Amino acid sequence: xxxxPATEQAPTQLLDQATWTPQAPTSRPAxxxxxxxxxxxxxxxxxxxxxxxxxGRSASTGSSSPPPAGQPSAAPGASQPPGxxxxxxxxxxxxxxxxxxxxxxxxxxxxxxTYGAIRGMVEALGDTGHTVFLTPEEAQAEQNAxxxxxxxxxxxxxxxxxxxxxxxxxxxxxxxxxxLKAGDxxxxxxxxxxxxxxxxxxxxxxxGDAGSQVTLTVQRPSTGETxxxxxxxxxxxxxxxxxxxxxxxxxxxxxLSQFSAESANELLAARDAALAAGAQxxxxxxxxxxxxxxxxxxxxxxxxxxxxVVYISEDADGTQTQVKxxxxxxxxxxxxxxxxxxxxxxxxxxxxxxxxAAGRAQLVGQTTFGTxxxxxxxxxxxxxxxxxxxxxxxxxxxELIFGKGITPxxxxxxxxxxxxIEPNDLKDMSPDQLSSITDVQLLKAIELLGGxxxxxxxxxxxxxxx
Numbered sequence: 001x002x003x004x005p006a007t008e009q010a011p012t013q014l015l016d017q018a019t020w021t022p023q024a025p026t027s028r029p030a031x032x033x034x035x036x037x038x039x040x041x042x043x044x045x046x047x048x049x050x051x052x053x054x055x056g057r058s059a060s061t062g063s064s065s066p067p068p069a070g071q072p073s074a075a076p077g078a079s080q081p082p083g084x085x086x087x088x089x090x091x092x093x094x095x096x097x098x099x100x101x102x103x104x105x106x107x108x109x110x111x112x113x114t115y116g117a118i119r120g121m122v123e124a125l126g127d128t129g130h131t132v133f134l135t136p137e138e139a140q141a142e143q144n145a146x147x148x149x150x151x152x153x154x155x156x157x158x159x160x161x162x163x164x165x166x167x168x169x170x171x172x173x174x175x176x177x178x179x180l181k182a183g184d185x186x187x188x189x190x191x192x193x194x195x196x197x198x199x200x201x202x203x204x205x206x207x208g209d210a211g212s213q214v215t216l217t218v219q220r221p222s223t224g225e226t227x228x229x230x231x232x233x234x235x236x237x238x239x240x241x242x243x244x245x246x247x248x249x250x251x252x253x254x255x256l257s258q259f260s261a262e263s264a265n266e267l268l269a270a271r272d273a274a275l276a277a278g279a280q281x282x283x284x285x286x287x288x289x290x291x292x293x294x295x296x297x298x299x300x301x302x303x304x305x306x307x308x309v310v311y312i313s314e315d316a317d318g319t320q321t322q323v324k325x326x327x328x329x330x331x332x333x334x335x336x337x338x339x340x341x342x343x344x345x346x347x348x349x350x351x352x353x354x355x356x357a358a359g360r361a362q363l364v365g366q367t368t369f370g371t372x373x374x375x376x377x378x379x380x381x382x383x384x385x386x387x388x389x390x391x392x393x394x395x396x397x398x399e400l401i402f403g404k405g406i407t408p409x410x411x412x413x414x415x416x417x418x419x420x421i422e423p424n425d426l427k428d429m430s431p432d433q434l435s436s437i438t439d440v441q442l443l444k445a446i447e448l449l450g451g452x453x454x455x456x457x458x459x460x461x462x463x464x465x466x
Contacts, residue, residue: 091117095113098113115133115135115384118133118384118386119133122386127373127389130371130373130375130387130389131373131375131386131387131388131389132386132387133384133385133386133387134384134385134386134387135384136382136383136384136385138385139377139379139383139384139385140383150235150236150238151207151208151209151210151233151234151235151236152173152206152207152233152234152236153173153174153175153178153180153206153214153216153231153233153234154169154170154172154173154174154175154176154236154238155168155169155170155173155175155180156168156169156170156257156288157186157199157202158199158288158343159198159199162196163185163186163187163195164185164186164194164197164198164199164202165183165184165185165186165419166180166181166182166183166184166185166186166218167182167288167343167419167420168182168257168288168419168420168422169181169182169422170236170238170239171239171242171422171424173234173236174231174232174233174234174236175229175231178229178230178231179227179229180216180218180229180231181220182419182420182422182425183220183221183222183417183418183419184218184219184220184227185218185219185220185221186202186216186217186218187217187218187219187226188216188217189202189205189206189214189215189216189217190205190214190215191215191217192205208233209233210233210234210235211232211233211234212232212233213230213231213232213233214230214231214233215228215229215230215231216228216229216231217229221417222417238258238260239257239266240256240257240258240259240260240262240263240266240267241254241255241256241257241263241266241267241269241270242254242255242257242270242422242423242424243255243270243273243274243423244423244424244426244427245274245277245278245279245427246283246426246434246446246451247426247429247430247431247433247434248430248431248434248451248452249431249446249449249451249452250278250279250280250281251279251280251281251282251283251446251449251450251451252274252275252277252279252281252282252283253282253283253285253423253426253442254267254270254271254274254282254283254284254285254423255285255422255423256284256285256286256289256300256348257288257289258289258290258291258292259289259291259292259293259296259297259300259347259348260292260293260296261293261296263292263293263296263300264295264296264299264300264303267300267303268303268329271303271332275332275334279334280334280335281334281335281336281337281449281450282332282334282335282336282337283336283337283338283339283442283445283446283449284304284336284337284338284339284361285338285339285420285442286338286339286340286344286348286351286352287339287340287341287343287344287365287420287441288341288343288344288420289343289344289345289347289348290343290345290346290348291345291346291347291348291349291371292346292347293347294323294347294350294374296347297310297311297347297348297350297351298310298323298325298326298350299326299329300351301325301350301351301354301355302325302326302327302329302331303329303330303331303332304331304332304336304355304360304361305325305331305354305355305358305360306325306327306331307324307325307327308324308325308354308357308358308396309322309323309324309325309354309357309396310323310324310325310350310351310354310396311323311350311353311354311393311394311395311396312393312394312395312396312398313374313391313392313393313394314391314392314393314394315390315391316390316391320394322396335361335449336355336360336361336449337361337362337363337364337445337448337449338352338355338356338361338362338363338364339363339364339365339420339441339442339445340352340363340364340365340366340367340368340406340408341365341366341368341414341420341441342366342367342368342369342405343369344365344368344369344406345368345369345370345371346369346371346372348368349368349369349370349371349372349401349405349406350393352368352406353395353396353399353401353406354395354396356395356406356409357395357396357397358396362408362409362410362448363406363407363408363409363410364408364409364410364412364441364444364445364448365408365410365411365412365441366408366411366412366413367405367406367407367408367411368401368405368406369405370401370402370403370404370405371401371402372392372393372394372400372401372402372403373389373390373391373392373393373402374389374390374391374392374393375387375388375389375390376388376390410444410448412440412441412444413440413441414438414439414440414441415438415440418438418439418440419439420439420441420442421437421439421442431452434446434452
């Protein structure tokens with residue numbers, strides 16, 4: 001199943017100023033960095049998105065109120081629609097108890113009760129971090145973000161040790177112009193402490209209109225400084241791809257940060273530009289990529305594989321369907337390494353799993369997040385959306401990824417204070433400066449492709465032989 005951005009009603013991948021935080025499957029160990037990354041300009045949700053197809057039947061989302069007069073509200077099973085659970089009357093019973101007895105009943109917002117009831121029903125499905133209910137505002141924000149056109153300051157956040165940490169800064173963004181850097185820990189917004197505030201709540205603190213200002217206080221672990229940055233929010237075109245040549249080598253580093261509507265085209269342009277610049281091998285960086293449109297994952301994978309299975313979809317009836325590469329896209333066979341980490345999710349796992357299964361490249365880094373469902377948005381009558389898991393996906397070898405993730409061929413972990421190096425950070429370095437970086441995952445990838453063997457804070461022990 002593929003996504004058609006032109007017809008999706010509420011595709012899901014990124015939220016502009018949203019507040020919902022998906023969690024990792026409970027059977028998995030906690031990660032040092034939250035597996036879902038928060039963009040201050042967008043809130044990235046790791047999901048594989050299919051086309052909306054036939055939307056679900058509209059449902060009434062008016063204010064929560066007792067059943068009409070003459071219909072009992074305190075008896076289980078009363079006034080229930082066809083197909084409802086036999087004891088659905090308990091809902092009306094509970095609502096009546098709240099409306100009649102809650103000490104703050106005069107301040108109850110009926111819509112809040114309605115949305116809360118829907119969220120509870122969705123959460124009862126147990127598909128934590130995948131199937132979800134979105135308000136009309138959240139659903140619209142997702143669409144804006146997938147269109148790569150949002151208002152914000154331009155940083156990607158992760159949660160680490162209970163703190164919101166900047167994972168990367170969007171090139172050309174207000175945050176980059178102000179001087180924010182990857183690794184900075186946000187400790188206050190406009191003078192209000194954010195210590196202990198989860199990323200989803202931090203969004204509410206940082207969001208605002210284009211042209212307005214926000215002041216962030218950050219701690220910079222690399223220097224021990226506490227710094228203030230006043231940033232003007234702006235409309236941002238969020239690119240999903242960036243690239244540069246690794247200094248002193250013929251290796252291109254290409255970072256793909258998400259699978260939004262134009263990601264595959266951006267990746268193809270970056271790949272071809274790198275090859276035209278003389279790249280003889282490629283490092284594809286999927287670290288922190290939370291996923292997105294399934295069709296973009298297929299088209300992106302097709303740039304490196306030919307006539308291969310990308311993934312296997314399995315529907316609710318257990319029917320499995322192989323999804324193959326789009327061989328109208330010219331693929332390249334130059335040597336490559338793919339970087340993955342705990343925050344690589346969903347469509348990014350589809351891509352890395354396909355490349356690994358084909359033996360096309362080694363995966364370097366850490367086991368991926370382990371998402372594995374294709375979701376469709378079902379729009380309700382007020383514009384709110386239930387994003388529902390309708391399929392799950394498997395690797396080309398039939399391995400289920402949900403809850404397990406994809407294991408790298410070469411396991412390398414970053415240090416507790418280290419963050420991935422962005423192409424923007426690398427492009428201005430000299431070959432000798434490679435020894436100053438602490439991104440050991442990137443250094444290992446360079447080594448595997450024949451580049452210099454570099455230990456962090458040490459001199460190169462080898463040079464590239466043309």
